[in-house]
Amino acid sequence: MSKRFMITAGGTGGHIFPAQGLAQELIKKTYSSSILFVAGGLSTNKYFDRSIFPFQEVSASPLFSKNPFKLLKGVFNLLRGVWQSIRIIRKFKPDVVVGFGSYYTVPPLLAAKILRIPIVLHEANSIPGKANKWLASMAWRVGIHFPFTATLLKGNTIEVGMPLREGYQLDQIDKIEALSYFGLSKNNSTLLVFGGSQGALAINRLMRNLANTWKNTPIQIIHITGSIQEADELKIFYANYQVKASVKAFEKNMHLAWRAAEVFISRSGASTIAEAMEFEVPGILIPYPHATDHHQDKNADFFVDIVKGGIKIVEEKAKPEIVLKSIQLLIDPIALDKRKSAIHSYKCRPDRTTLCELVLDTSELKSLHKAPQKRK
Template sequence: MAEKKVLIAVGGTGGHIYPALGLANQLSQIEPRPSILLVGGALSKNPFLKEAAFPYQEISCGTISLRKPTSIPSNITKILKGVRQSYRLIQEFTPSLVVGFGSYHSLPTLLAAKWTKTPFVLHEQNSYPGRVNRFLSKYAAFTGICFPSAKSKLKGSCHEVDMPLREGYGFGVMKPQEAKRYFGLDSNDPVVLVFGGSQGARRINQLFQEGVERNNFQNVQLLHFTGDADYTRSLSKHYQTYDIRACVKNFEERMELAWAAADFVVSRAGAGTIAEQIEFEVPGLLIPYPYAMDNHQEFNADYMVLTVGGGVKHLERELTPQKLLQEIVEVFEGGKLLEMKQKLREYKLSKKRDDFCALISDLLAKKER
C-alpha cells in the first residue's frame, strides 16, 4: 500500500492558519496516518506557526491589486516563481492530494497542483469567498464551505462542512469557574472576552480605553487580549484606575480556556472567531474589520446575527465608546444574553454538516482503489 501524502497550501492570518492546523491534527489521528506537509508564502515569519507540530516549506507569493498597479509586474514574477517552486515540491513530495485554505499565499501551490494534475480540495471559511477560491473552485474535487451563502459565489461541487478547530477546542473543555480562576478572575461573576484578532485589535482597544467608566460594569469582569504590549500596559493601568477587574494580556496561547471563561465576547467577525463562538456558545458583539478583503467580515457577522441569532453587529465607523459599553451593560441587565446563548445552542444542535476531515479521508481512500 502506497503511503498517502497531503500537501496543505496555506498562509496569512490566523483565520487561514488555524483551520489548516486543525485539519492537520485531525488527519494525523486517522489510520493509516498520511504524511503531511504545509506549504505557502511567508510561513517562516508567520507567528501562528512558531510551534507548529508539522513540517512546512516556504514558497514565493504575491498579491495582485489594481489599487497598486505599479506593483503588479513584480508580484506576477513572485507568483510565477512560487509556481515553479511548488511544481518541484510536488514532484519531490508526490502528494496524493492538495488542500488549499485560501489567501494569495496558497495560490502558487494550487496553480502547480492544477498544472501537474494533482487533485486538490478547497476550504472556504468565509460567507463571501476569497478571490483564490472563487477562481479555482471549478477545478477542485470539491470546496468545503462553512456558510451556505458561499455556494452561490463558487463553481463546482460544494459541501457544507465544519471549521477544523485547533486541538483541544470544544465546548466543556474546562468548567467556566475553573477557566476564570486560570486567568485570576472571580469564578462567580460574568466575563467579557475582548480581542481583535491578528489584524483588527487597535480600534477595539481604543474603544475600551476611551469609554470605560467606574460604574459601567458593576460585577462584569474583562478578559482583554490587546495584541500590543503598549496597550496592555496602558489598559491594565486604566482598568485599575476605575476598579474594573480585568486580566489584560498581549496574546493568549490557550484561547480555548478564554472561550470557556467567557460569557460574552467583543471581537471582529473572522470566520474562525465565529466558528469558535458557536462551538463554545458565547454570544457576542461583532465589529467587522472594515479593511477585510471583499468586506467578508460584514457578511460573516450578518450570518451570525440574522441566521444564528447569537450576536449583535456594529460597524466600526458607527460605533462610539459610549454605544459599545451601553450595549454590553444592556446585554447583562436584561434577558438578551440567555436568549442568544439558547439560539447558539439550538443552531449548533440543528445544523448538520459534513466532517471535512472525513471527506478528505474518503477521497484518499478512493485514490487507493
Template sequence: MKGKKITRKRFLLAGGGTGGHIYPALSIGRELLARFPDAEILFVGGRRGLEGDLVPKVGFEFRAITVSGFERKLSLDTVATAGRAVAGLFQSIAIVRKFRPNVAVGTGGYASGPVMLAAAMMGVPVVIHEQNVVPGATNRLLSRWAKTVALSWDESKKYLARPERSVLTGNPIRPEIMTAEREESAASFGLDPRHPTVLAFGGSQGARKINTAFIGALPSLAAQHKAQFMLATGSDKFEESMDLAARVGLRATISSDGIGRSDSGDIIIMPYIYNMPQALACADLVICRAGAITIAELAARGVPALLIPHPHVPDNVQEKNARAMEARGAARVILDGDLDPAVLESEIGSLLSRASALRDMAEAARGVGQPDAVRKVADCVVRAAQGVSSKA
C-alpha cells in the same frame, strides 16, 4: 465510506499569509495524522508568511515557494507579482512531482493558489476549504478544478464555479476550545465563575479602537452591573491602555505577572491572552473583530458576541461574516466607524441587563457552531483519496 483502499498515505497542505488560512490547515493535518499515524504530511506556503514559523513548530515538514498578493490596479508591481506567481507555479509543480500526494488540500491565501493549480494539472485530487462567507479570490478560482469545496457557510455556494461539488463542513477549530471548563478557566484568571464575564480583544495584535471604547465604557459598566471584564490590548498597546484606564478613573495596578487588575478584582487588562480556550470558556459575552476563526470558535462554544468588523480587510469579508452571525441571532454588529465608549456601553449594558437575551444569542450561536468541522473536512479528504465524491 467506500472506495479504493489508501495504501501510500501522503497529504499535501497549502495555505498561508494569515492565521485564518494557516490554522485550519494545521487542524486538518493533525486530524489526518490521527487517522493515519504513518502518513506523510507536507505543508507548502509562502517564504514571508506566518506559516514558515508556525508549521515547523507543530512538527510538519514545510516547503516555501515564491508568491505574493496581486495589486488591484495595473502597475509595475503587478507585473512583478505576475512573474513571482509563475515562478511559484513552477516551484509547486516540482514539489508535487517529487512528493506525489494522494490529495492536495488548500485553505486559501496566495500560497494556496499555485500549489493547488499544480496539483490539479498533474491529476492529483484537490480539496479546498473556505473559511469566510464570501470565498477569497484564490478559492473562487480553484473551485473550478477542485474535487470538493468544504464550506463554512451555506451561502458561500453561490460564489463557486461548481457549487454541486461543495459540502458544508464548518471551520476547523482547536480541540482545546471545546474541552476547557468554565470553573477551572475562571480560576486561572482569578475570576468568579458565578458572575457574568465580558471579554474584549482585537486579535493577536489588539485593536486600539476597541481598547479605547471598552476602557471608556468600563467605569459605568462596572458601577451598574455585577459582572467581570477582561481586555486583551495587544502587547504594544498595553501601556497606553493602562494610562487611559487611569485617566477614566479606573483604579488598577500591574501585578508581577504583567497584568493590570482593578482594586476590586473585577477588571483585568492584559497585553495578550495566551490561553484563549480558557478565556472563551469563562466568557458570557465577547467583543471582538469578525475573523473566520474567531467566529467559528465563538459559535462552537455558544458564546454571544458584539462583532466589530475590521474595516480594511479585502472584499469587506469580516462585515459579511459578522452579518451572517447577526442574521442568525448569534451576534450584534457594530461598525468600526460607529464604535465609541457610549455605543459600546449601551450595547453591553443592554445585554447584561437581560439575561434572557444572552441565553437566546448563546443558543443561536450553538446552532451555527460546527465543533466537529475538522472531522468533516478530513472525511472529504479521505473520500477524495479513495476516488469517492463528497456530495453537497
C-alpha cells in the same frame, strides 16, 4: 492503507491556523498518514509552527498588480513555484492537496491540477479571496464557512465551518480552571474584549468610555488590547474605576479566554466567529469598517441573523450607551441561555460535516477513481 495529504496555506493567521487545525485532525483520525505543508513564506511565517509540521518552500508573489514590474515578478515566481511544486508532488505523492487561500498557495494548487491530484479548497471568509475565487472551479470540493459564500464561487461548495487548533474544543477545557488562569471569580459574569489584529484601538477606546459603568456591577473583564502600551494604560484605568479586569497585550491561550467568557465584544473576523460558535459564547460584533470587500459585515450578519448568536453594531454607531444597552441585553439570563442554545443548535445540526471529513472522503473517492457528485 496510509494516506498522504499536502496542505498549502500562507500569509495571515486566518489562513494558517485553520490549516494547522486540519492537519492535527487528520493526524488524529488517520494515525499512519503523512502531512506536508507546501507554500511560499512558511520559513518566516510567525503563525506557522515549524517545530511540529514538515514543510517545503516554493516561490510565490502577488499576481494581481497594476505595477508592470510587480506583475512580471509575480508571473516569473508563479512559473517557478509551479515547477518546484510539481517536483515536490511527484516525490511526496499526495492523495489530496488542500488549499486555504492567498497567493502563496497558487503554485502548489496549479501543480496539483496539472498532475491531476484532487484539490480541496477552504474559504474562511464570507467574501472569497482572489486566489480561491480563481481556483474554485478547478477543485473537487470547496469547503466554506459561511452559507452566503456559495453564491460567489463556481465550485462544488459544501458548508464545513472552520477547522480549529488542538485545544480549541469546548469539552476539553474546565471553566473554573480557565477563570483561575485569568485570576477571575466564578461568581461574576465574564466579558471578553479584544480587537484582533485589525482595529483594536477603537475597541480599546470604547472600553475606556464604558469603564465607569462597570463599577459595582457583577461583570468582570478579560481585555486583550493588541499592544503593550494600551495594556499598561487600561490596567490603570480599570483599577481607578475599581473594575475587576485581567488585561493583557496579547494572549496565546485564547481558548482559555473563550472558555472563561459568558459574552464578548470583538471585530467579526472569520476565526472569531468560528471560536465563538465552538465555545457557544454570544457576543457583540463591531465589524472592521476597512476590511476587504466589507467581508466582516457579512460575517457578522451570519452570526446575528442565521445563527442568532449576538448583536451587530457598526462602528459609527458603537457609542458607549448603545454598547452598554446591548451588553445588558446579552447578559440577561434568559436571553443569554436562548442565544447559547441557538449557537449550540446551529453547531450541532445533523447535516453538519467537517473539512476533515470532506478531505478524507475525497481521498477515498480518488482511490476508487470517482469524482464527487455536485451537491444541489
